[in-house]
Amino acid sequence: MSGTIAFQQSIDLARASRIGGNGLPDTAIDAAFAAVGTALARLNAAVEKGDLPLVDVAGGSDDLPAIHGAATRFLGASPVTDIVVLGTGGSSLGAQALAQLAFYQVPGLGRRDEPRLHFFDNLDPVTFGITLERLPLDTTRVLAVSKSGGTGETLIQAITLLAKLDEAGLRDRAASLILGLSEPRKDGKAHPLRDLLEPEGVQFLDHHTGIGGRYSVLSNVGLLPAAILGLDIDAIRAGARAVVASLKDGDVHAIQPAVGAALNVAAHLEGKGIAVLMAYTDRLERFAKWWIQLWAESLGKKGLGSQPVGALGPVDQHSQQQLYLDGPRDKLFTVITLDVKGTGPLIDAELAARAGQAGFAGKHVGDFVAAQGLAMTDTFAANGRPVRQIRLQRLDEYTLGALLAQFMLETILTGFALGIDPFDQPAVEEAKVLAKQYLAEGRG
Numbered sequence: 001m002s003g004t005i006a007f008q009q010s011i012d013l014a015r016a017s018r019i020g021g022n023g024l025p026d027t028a029i030d031a032a033f034a035a036v037g038t039a040l041a042r043l044n045a046a047v048e049k050g051d052l053p054l055v056d057v058a059g060g061s062d063d064l065p066a067i068h069g070a071a072t073r074f075l076g077a078s079p080v081t082d083i084v085v086l087g088t089g090g091s092s093l094g095a096q097a098l099a100q101l102a103f104y105q106v107p108g109l110g111r112r113d114e115p116r117l118h119f120f121d122n123l124d125p126v127t128f129g130i131t132l133e134r135l136p137l138d139t140t141r142v143l144a145v146s147k148s149g150g151t152g153e154t155l156i157q158a159i160t161l162l163a164k165l166d167e168a169g170l171r172d173r174a175a176s177l178i179l180g181l182s183e184p185r186k187d188g189k190a191h192p193l194r195d196l197l198e199p200e201g202v203q204f205l206d207h208h209t210g211i212g213g214r215y216s217v218l219s220n221v222g223l224l225p226a227a228i229l230g231l232d233i234d235a236i237r238a239g240a241r242a243v244v245a246s247l248k249d250g251d252v253h254a255i256q257p258a259v260g261a262a263l264n265v266a267a268h269l270e271g272k273g274i275a276v277l278m279a280y281t282d283r284l285e286r287f288a289k290w291w292i293q294l295w296a297e298s299l300g301k302k303g304l305g306s307q308p309v310g311a312l313g314p315v316d317q318h319s320q321q322q323l324y325l326d327g328p329r330d331k332l333f334t335v336i337t338l339d340v341k342g343t344g345p346l347i348d349a350e351l352a353a354r355a356g357q358a359g360f361a362g363k364h365v366g367d368f369v370a371a372q373g374l375a376m377t378d379t380f381a382a383n384g385r386p387v388r389q390i391r392l393q394r395l396d397e398y399t400l401g402a403l404l405a406q407f408m409l410e411t412i413l414t415g416f417a418l419g420i421d422p423f424d425q426p427a428v429e430e431a432k433v434l435a436k437q438y439l440a441e442g443r444g
């Protein structure tokens, strides 16, 4: 039996019938649901045939003991002060989204406990150089992730790190300090990351060959770092499983990824070219980053697709709200709120009165944030800006697993419904190849 879906979704305030003429007309939403119904049948048939391993993995649990075991071996017996994850795009962003549950890079707070966590998904000579100097290498563990094994950034980081170990007299310990995660070597073919690290004795876990990087968060790519951080990966999967199981529920209007896809398809039909995801919790800041890659790389093809924008509430109310409410009517908004009423520090009544804010008195910080999320949603609607609401009771592993599954499935269904292949990314190769050529030629 599958569990309950960890969030509530409503598209009511996206409808023109609710918010006026600039909302999405029912005719567009009905047409979108018809297209998504066909897309859903295609998706379910592909799952049935075993052609969509990402869905099997998201809904399964057989591989979890192996991931737990790998996490234990990775940490080893001696104390670990720092964990470095090398990898970019889909080899990093999903793990970062999960790591925010353990307060990784949460704005204004960050993670204070050891092991410290470093995701090097962007290549910056200054940042990487300084961190390499500062890292206590003998108590650092490195996870090098790349589906293809050929990504320049990841390779350069791995090469320089290996050289640093050498310099520190630790190269003979590379096998216990580094773990790789990549596709298996194909017969007779070069595999740059394995070719680099395996001669040092570095072990590799296999990246599922049938799961693209941006869809890999619920595989060992996201769950190994999560397990290393002590997150409950079984609960992450359980949350995802509930969403996956709902795909067979029958009524397309009640299947949450299908509802989300229909909304986006309707927005497409109405010429809204920008999708904004605004979450009212710091711990979903990386989730938005993860979704941006998922959405952009999956759907931005052949002149189609919408521009994903990540926003954080309430801070972006003080940055982008003016444009959102009064700028071009080209956006579909998704507001994710967390039930934070009654949580956080109490606002002292006397001090609130002194600041002339009697309305703050006796309230909690969470009461204000909850009021802001609702006020923002209602203001979108009042200004005729279509907005989808996703409400979370709590933010934990189960909920995040559900959200990750929801947004991956919604993306696939949107692609299928619009006639876009959501699994390839033909355009990204060009600049990658050129960059390696320019590097060899000394250009830049």
Ligand SMILES: O=P(O)(O)OC[C@H]1O[C@](O)(CO)[C@@H](O)[C@@H]1O
Residues within 6 Å of the ligand: 088, 089, 090, 091, 145, 146, 147, 148, 149, 150, 151, 154, 213, 214, 297, 425, 428, 432
């Ligand atoms: O996991 P890899 O093969 O290193 O690729 C990293 C990222 O680079 C891309 O290929 C884009 O350049 C993404 O699709 C992918 O997630």
